[in-house]
Amino acid sequence: MTHGLTDALFYEKVSSFLVWFYVVLAAMNGIAALYVWRTGQTKKWIGLPGGHGLGITNAVVWLLVAAAFAVCAALAGSGMSGNGAWMPSMPEAWKNFIDSNTGPVVYSLGTTVLLAALFVFRRFFTTPAVAWTILNLMLLFLGLSMTDRDFFEIVAKPDNVPIVMLILLLAFFTWLATYRAVINDDRMERGEPPLEKLDDEKVLVWPDLVYIELICMIALTAFLIFWAIALPAPLEEPANIAKTPNPSKAPWYFLGLQEMLVYFDPWMAGVVLPLLVVNGLMAIPYLDFNKQGNGYYTIKQRKFAYLTFQFGFLEIWITLIVLGTLLRGPNWNFFGPYEYWDAHKVEAADNINLSQIWWEKLLGSSLPMPPSGAGFLVQAGHILLREWLGFALTLGYFIVLPPVLALTVLKRYYQKMGLIRFMLMANLLLFMAALPIKMVLRWVFTLKYIIWIPEWFLNF
Amino acid sequence: MPGLGETIRESQIWKSIFRHPMPVDRRNRIVVMLTNFFLHLHPVSIKKQGIALSYTWCMGGVTFFLFLVETVTGVLLMFYYRPTVQWAYTDIQMLRDVHSLGILREIHRWGAHAMVITVWLHMYRVFLTGSYKPPREFNWVVGVLLLLLTLLLSFTGYLLPWDQLAVWAITVGSNMARAHPFLGHEGPGQQLLTLGGVDMITSASDARFALLGAREVGEETLNRFYILHCIAIPLGVALLLAIHFWRVRKDGGISGPL
Numbered sequence: 001m002t003h004g005l006t007d008a009l010f011y012e013k014v015s016s017f018l019v020w021f022y023v024v025l026a027a028m029n030g031i032a033a034l035y036v037w038r039t040g041q042t043k044k045w046i047g048l049p050g051g052h053g054l055g056i057t058n059a060v061v062w063l064l065v066a067a068a069f070a071v072c073a074a075l076a077g078s079g080m081s082g083n084g085a086w087m088p089s090m091p092e093a094w095k096n097f098i099d100s101n102t103g104p105v106v107y108s109l110g111t112t113v114l115l116a117a118l119f120v121f122r123r124f125f126t127t128p129a130v131a132w133t134i135l136n137l138m139l140l141f142l143g144l145s146m147t148d149r150d151f152f153e154i155v156a157k158p159d160n161v162p163i164v165m166l167i168l169l170l171a172f173f174t175w176l177a178t179y180r181a182v183i184n185d186d187r188m189e190r191g192e193p194p195l196e197k198l199d200d201e202k203v204l205v206w207p208d209l210v211y212i213e214l215i216c217m218i219a220l221t222a223f224l225i226f227w228a229i230a231l232p233a234p235l236e237e238p239a240n241i242a243k244t245p246n247p248s249k250a251p252w253y254f255l256g257l258q259e260m261l262v263y264f265d266p267w268m269a270g271v272v273l274p275l276l277v278v279n280g281l282m283a284i285p286y287l288d289f290n291k292q293g294n295g296y297y298t299i300k301q302r303k304f305a306y307l308t309f310q311f312g313f314l315e316i317w318i319t320l321i322v323l324g325t326l327l328r329g330p331n332w333n334f335f336g337p338y339e340y341w342d343a344h345k346v347e348a349a350d351n352i353n354l355s356q357i358w359w360e361k362l363l364g365s366s367l368p369m370p371p372s373g374a375g376f377l378v379q380a381g382h383i384l385l386r387e388w389l390g391f392a393l394t395l396g397y398f399i400v401l402p403p404v405l406a407l408t409v410l411k412r413y414y415q416k417m418g419l420i421r422f423m424l425m426a427n428l429l430l431f432m433a434a435l436p437i438k439m440v441l442r443w444v445f446t447l448k449y450i451i452w453i454p455e456w457f458l459n460f
Numbered sequence: 461m462p463g464l465g466e467t468i469r470e471s472q473i474w475k476s477i478f479r480h481p482m483p484v485d486r487r488n489r490i491v492v493m494l495t496n497f498f499l500h501l502h503p504v505s506i507k508k509q510g511i512a513l514s515y516t517w518c519m520g521g522v523t524f525f526l527f528l529v530e531t532v533t534g535v536l537l538m539f540y541y542r543p544t545v546q547w548a549y550t551d552i553q554m555l556r557d558v559h560s561l562g563i564l565r566e567i568h569r570w571g572a573h574a575m576v577i578t579v580w581l582h583m584y585r586v587f588l589t590g591s592y593k594p595p596r597e598f599n600w601v602v603g604v605l606l607l608l609l610t611l612l613l614s615f616t617g618y619l620l621p622w623d624q625l626a627v628w629a630i631t632v633g634s635n636m637a638r639a640h641p642f643l644g645h646e647g648p649g650q651q652l653l654t655l656g657g658v659d660m661i662t663s664a665s666d667a668r669f670a671l672l673g674a675r676e677v678g679e680e681t682l683n684r685f686y687i688l689h690c691i692a693i694p695l696g697v698a699l700l701l702a703i704h705f706w707r708v709r710k711d712g713g714i715s716g717p718l
Contacts, residue, residue, distance in 0.1 A: 159625065162573040166580075173517060173581055177588045180514065196515060197717045199508035206489045209502060209511050216518055217525055224529065224574070228566030235556065238549045239627035241676060250633040251618050253576050253611060258632065267647050270636025281604045284587075285597030293590040295715040297515075302590060309587055457639070458648035 008082030014146055015079030015087065017156075021143055022073035025136070029066035032132060033059045058129060065136065072143070079147075089147040090338075099336030104262075105443050107327065107334075111319045115310070122299070126179040138171065148338045154326050158234040163252055163325050170318065180297040194296035246330045246343055255324030256317050262332065263438045265449075265459045273431065277312075280428045284309075287425045289416050312432055351448035354390045370455070383453055390451035394460065397434075402426035501705055503713055510714040515589070519582035523610075526575040527697065530613075533568040534690065536561070541620070543686035545679045548622035572614050579610050591715035599707040602700055609697050616689035619682065630685070631677050637668035644668060 005013065036042055037059040044055035078086040118125050125131065142164070145151045155164055184194040203209075250258050260269035284305075292301040299306050327334055329341035359367050370382035384391070402423055406414035414422045441447040451460040468474055469482070483492040493504045509515055541551045556562045583603060586592060592600035619630045642649040643666055650661040663675050673680030708714070 159573075162570075162577060166577050169577065169581060170584075173584065176514060176517075177585070181588070194717050196509045199512060201508055202505040203508050203511070204486070204489050204493075204505050205502045206483050206492055206499070209506060210499065212511060212513075212518070213521060216521060220522060220525060221529075224567050224571055225563070227570050228563045231566075231570070232556070233566045233569040234623075234625055235552060235621055236623040236625045239545075239622045239624060241627065241678075243624070245624055245628055248628045248632050251615060251629050253614070254633055257636075266636050266639035267641055267644070271640050271644075271647070278604060278608055281607075282601045285592040285594075285600050288593065291593070294593040295589060295591060295717045297589055305590075306588075313584065453648075456648050456651065457646055 007084070010149060010152075011079040011082055011084040011087065011147075014152055015076055015084075018076035018079070018087070018143060018146060019073050021139075021146075022069050022076055025139055025143070026066045026069035026073060029062045029069060029136070033062035033066060036062065062132075076143075084147055087147050088144055090141075090144040095148065095338040099339045102327075102336045103334050104323070104439075107323055108319070108439060112315060115315055119307075119310070122178050123182055126175060126182055128179075131175050131179070135171070138168070145337065150340050151338050153341075154337070158231060159252060160325055161231065163322060166318075167322065170314070174314070177297050178299070181299045184296055184298050185300040188298070188301070194298065196296040247328060247332055249324070249328075252321060252325050255328075256320035259320040259324040259328065260435060263435065263442060265457075267457065268460065273435075276428065276431050280312075280432070283424065283428065287417070287421055287428075308429070316432070316435060351442065351446050353449045353452040354393075354447060355386050355452055357445070357447075358389050359386070379455060383455065387451050387453065390449070390460070394451060398427060398430060401430065501709070503709065506713065507716055509716055516714065517581060517585045519578050519585055523575055523578040523582055524701070526571050526578060527701070529571050530568060530575065531694065533564050533571070536564055537568055538690060543620065543682050545622065545682060548620065548682060552621045552623075572617060575610060576614055579607050583607060589715060596707075596711045596715065599704060599711055602704045602707065606697065606700050606704060609693055609700065613689060613693050613697070616685040616693065619677070619685045620689065622682065627677050630681070634668055634671050634677070637671050638663075638666065640667040 036057075042057045042059050044057050045061060046056040048054045048056070072088045076087050125134070142155070146155070154160060180195060184196075187194060249255060257269055257274060260273060263269070264273070288302075288305050290302050290305060292298070293305075327337065329335040329339075330343035330345070331347075333345050333347050335341055335345075355367060359365055368382050368386045370379040374382070405426055406422055410422075410426070413425070417425065438447075438450075441450075449459045451458065453459065462470070479495040480491045481488050483489040490504050493499050493502055537555070540555050542548065552565065555565055586600065586603070615630075615633060619626045638644045639647045641647045642653060643661060644650060645659075645661050645663045645666040645668075647661075647666075650666070651659070653660040663669065669675065671681075671684075672678075673684040
């Protein structure tokens with residue numbers, strides 16, 4: 001999109017965006033300061049020496065942040081002249097550090113640790129002041145990175161813009177839900193009803209609800225028209241079946257599935273797992289026997305359901321989409337956020353199958369391959385012998401593990417749910433866990449397939 | 461002398477359309493919800509927390525509104541678009557360059573992206589408030605089906621501009637169908653489906669062929685996706701939406717603590 005632009009033209013383009021971006025950030029913080037002050041929520045954060053009770057309040061801090069963003073806006077405006085030297089940017093050293101230290105492993109483990117920390121310390125992170133600081137830092141990171149051409153190229157690609165919006169919206173709504181859940185959990189521990197119970201009185205739908213709907217419709221229409229004018233929808237060159245783009249990507253909402261292709265064959269990543277996701281979602285109300293937590297935000301009262309869902313949604317579905325969209329470049333190689341998408345980047349791919357590890361590495365013999373033109377039974381016999389370890393592990397995982405779970409750690413669930421519902425839940429969970437397990441096996445043992453049957457297109 | 465507004469509101473025509481007086485007092489605010497077709501989806505009164513934005517996020521309503529926006533802009537776009545390999549790309553280009561209503565396509569496309577996001581957020585809220593629990597289990601199932609149809613709507617629409625982005629995204633996406641167990645010609649188990657020694661599942665009869673209408677993304681695919689996108693899937697969505705909204709009411713309205 002910025003191909004063919006000189007540096008000067010690029011800085012002009014990004015500068016005209018960043019000025020408004022920082023102005024909005026400054027306004028946001030100014031409004032926050034005003035809100036804190038007017039609603040009497042001012043708190044002294046830093047005491048000044050002198051003992052007059054004077055100090056820097058939160059309102060002053062947000063006002064200072066607003067001023068800092070206003071300065072950023074002015075500096076970003078300097079890029080209009082075509083010279084980016086004064087524009088606030090991420091230091092080169094940091095960019096290189098981030099690029100050279102990120103990869104699928106760091107990304108996956110990093111998001112896992114981050115989400116786990118956000119969950120464990122949710123009481124701290126949902127404090128409005130902390131959450132507001134994090135939001136400011138996220139947006140600042142975006143602003144500072146936009147002056148990098150490679151970063152801009154990926155993030156500002158029209159069809160990727162929804163991803164950036166998705167990340168910000170999810171961050172906001174996850175904060176909102178967790179904030180309310182923490183308050184509710186505290187209240188219910190004290191024997192008080194949840195927040196949702198407080199507004200129990202009934203109001204008439206006209207005017208209270210229909211006006212909300214009307215205002216939402218007008219605001220949304222205005223937003224869509226603004227978006228449509230500000231950012232033209234993508235239209236690339238006319239379709240050409242002979243010219244394969246590199247990388248070729250599915251629409252962004254399917255990129256989590258495309259990312260799974262790194263670890264599974266298409267029949268798993270593209271058919272079986274998506275079908276299980278849909279069916280698993282539909283099964284949720286029939287598997288969750290917990291009667292608590294119906295109609296209000298809570299985490300403590302339904303920890304198992306909450307963690308399972310968040311693991312599947314935020315930790316797998318969303319992080320894989322972000323990875324697949326923003327960080328996977330030509331040949332589906334991993335590229336850091338500031339890295340040039342070099343189509344010639346070569347990554348070693350010396351993955352190995354479990355049967356190879358067993359027969360070649362451990363026993364030092366060759367794989368028992370079926371002779372060509374053999375009948376079905378001879379072929380099946382060879383395959384069974386060749387892949388016995390993979391079959392044993394897979395069957396053990398899906399068939400032996402659920403009863404073991406039922407008798408040990410998940411005994412309470414088994415007793416409440418009964419055989420069929422429990423087995424269904426256990427298998428859905430095991431399928432969901434199969435992805436991270438396969439990822440770890442790939443990273444640690446460069447394992448390609450647990451079961452490798454190319455004769456039948458059956459690799460697992 | 462009554463004013464003009466009053467004259468209009470007292471006329472036989474006005475009264476035949478709006479079966480209720482202006483909703484200015486309590487009685488008529490109730491009557492309006494019961495007698496107006498567009499409003500009768502709502503209950504007459506609702507718990508205050510049920511309309512609090514910090515609880516509902518308004519995402520279900522936003523998704524429905526986006527569906528309406530997509531329907532209206534989509535119908536208008538159909539006037540200017542011909543689903544053929546010869547014309548599809550040119551028509552989109554002309555729409556952008558020539559027609560003063562070129563913004564229609566922008567709104568349609570961005571609205572589609574936004575709709576996918578708002579559906580997710582709506583389901584996220586429903587999950588986090590445990591609103592799928594009895595008696596609303598079945599409505600959650602209907603919601604999952606609506607999610608699926610929303611993604612398929614977006615996916616089929618992706619092909620229509622017939623540019624590189626469109627064709628290759630659909631190629632990558634539909635390649636998955638080739639590996640469908642039993643039904644894809646490169647999927648596990650397909651070699652079991654033979655009839656008198658002849659393969660039943662080939663590249664000209666497998667799941668991918670059914671989706672594309674051909675071996676590769678081409679003219680037939682464009683036609684197939686156009687019909688799916690403009691008629692088949694929207695009809696399915698409309699039906700499921702009706703059930704979804706009806707069940708919201710029948711299952712006790714918006715969820716809340718008991």
